Amino acid sequence: MAWRMLGAKYKAQNIVDVRKGVKPKKVPEVSAGDGSILHFLNEWHFAPELYA
Numbered sequence: 348m349a350w351r352m353l354g355a356k357y358k359a360q361n362i363v364d365v366r367k368g369v370k371p372k373k374v375p376e377v378s379a380g381d382g383s384i385l386h387f388l389n390e391w392h393f394a395p396e397l398y399a
Contacts, residue, residue: 355383363393372396 362384371394376385379399389397 351381352383356387359384359387362388363391373398
C-alpha cells in the first residue's frame with residue numbers, strides 16, 4: 348500500500364502543477380480506485396469538492 352500512496356502523491360502533484368493558478372470548485376476522478384490521488388488533493392485543499 349505504501350508504494351501506491353507514493354505513486355499517488357506524485358500524480359496528485361502533477362495535477363496541481365498543471366492546474367497552477369486555477370482553483371476548481373469540483374473535481375471528479377473517474378476510476379478512482381482506492382482514492383489515493385484524491386487523498387492528497389484533499390490534504391492540499393485543491394478543491395472544495397472531490398468526487399470518486
